Amino acid sequence: MTHEHITQDIFETMPIISPTVSNEEQARALGLDGDGDGDGNSSLRLLPDVLPAVQCIARARIPTTQGPEIFLHLYSNDMDKKEHLAIVFGEDVRSRSLYRRRAGETQADRMIRGAYVGKLTPGRRDADRDAATGAALRFDEATGDLVVEAGTTWTQPTLVRIHSECYTGETAWSARCDCGEQFDEAGRLMGLEGHGCIVYLRQEGRGIGLGEKLKAYNLQDLGADTVQANLLLRHPADKRSFGMATAILVDLGLADIRLLTNNPDKIIAVEGKRRLVHVRERVPMVPLAWTGGTGGVSSREVEGYLRTKVEKMGHLLSKPAVRTGE
Numbered sequence: 001m002t003h004e005h006i007t008q009d010i011f012e013t014m015p016i017i018s019p020t021v022s023n024e025e026q027a028r029a030l031g032l033d034g035d036g037d038g039d040g041n042s043s044l045r046l047l048p049d050v051l052p053a054v055q056c057i058a059r060a061r062i063p064t065t066q067g068p069e070i071f072l073h074l075y076s077n078d079m080d081k082k083e084h085l086a087i088v089f090g091e092d093v094r095s096r097s098l099y100r101r102r103a104g105e106t107q108a109d110r111m112i113r114g115a116y117v118g119k120l121t122p123g124r125r126d127a128d129r130d131a132a133t134g135a136a137l138r139f140d141e142a143t144g145d146l147v148v149e150a151g152t153t154w155t156q157p158t159l160v161r162i163h164s165e166c167y168t169g170e171t172a173w174s175a176r177c178d179c180g181e182q183f184d185e186a187g188r189l190m191g192l193e194g195h196g197c198i199v200y201l202r203q204e205g206r207g208i209g210l211g212e213k214l215k216a217y218n219l220q221d222l223g224a225d226t227v228q229a230n231l232l233l234r235h236p237a238d239k240r241s242f243g244m245a246t247a248i249l250v251d252l253g254l255a256d257i258r259l260l261t262n263n264p265d266k267i268i269a270v271e272g273k274r275r276l277v278h279v280r281e282r283v284p285m286v287p288l289a290w291t292g293g294t295g296g297v298s299s300r301e302v303e304g305y306l307r308t309k310v311e312k313m314g315h316l317l318s319k320p321a322v323r324t325g326e
Helices: 003-013 024-029 107-113 179-193 210-221 226-232 243-251 264-271 300-313
Strands: 054-063 069-077 084-089 158-164 196-201 256-260 278-283
Touching: 054 107, 054 243, 069 243, 084 179, 084 243, 158 179, 179 196, 179 256, 196 243, 210 226, 243 264, 256 264, 264 278
Parallel strands: 158 196, 158 256, 256 278
Antiparallel strands: 054 069, 069 084, 084 196
């Protein structure tokens, strides 16, 4: 029996189960409109009514190998036990939950958790005022909330990337996806602009986890595409949720954003029912291998991965008819 026949037999004996659709992203990924009436107007009905409650528990300055400094924010939440991240370009992008004054805390407490203005230096004693620049933060006396004002807190439209964790693409040099490439390119663009935010969500494998993702890779080697592989494992084509990203952006005061994405469903999901975040512009993420850029991922697997995104998941991405340099 040939390899092709063996592969075909496997797919014929494995049931493809369409999971229960619980959010807008899953509905679109599976080709459903969410209403059951086939009119494509599910709108925001399947999006969560209430966002997760997030708390920024620590922030630290990170000098990077690429040059620009970032400020890494670590978030806890009331929805899962994972620690999600915001990678922030710009010292003046401030988390409302981190900077809120707390009863009994000292200026040292504030500096240690990262709730300071300007830059920390040996011997500094005041978190709320930077002696080197004269920049000072003000707070509401009744609530302890940060007073948002020009010069100390960023409020302009900001370049944002919502990025889901991908161990294989970011750490294990995988050429099955372009996640690592997209992560690096987002950082490069934000470094050039001087402000930006990558919301890094811990939802590996489109939400199914690393173990199931590795099983999906084996199914892909047997002939399945990325959507089929998830369904064969009894998972949605896309199990991710982006309400956490919305809550983090709101906490950072990033209400007006330019979103780096090819996924139209992500725009809907990040804005949410109440539109606490407004996507002012969609900035395409075109694979570098398609534009002649350096450092892009080029492989048979990534070509199939991108093709499935376009053909089955509705991503707004068009491969050029002739590649640059051909």
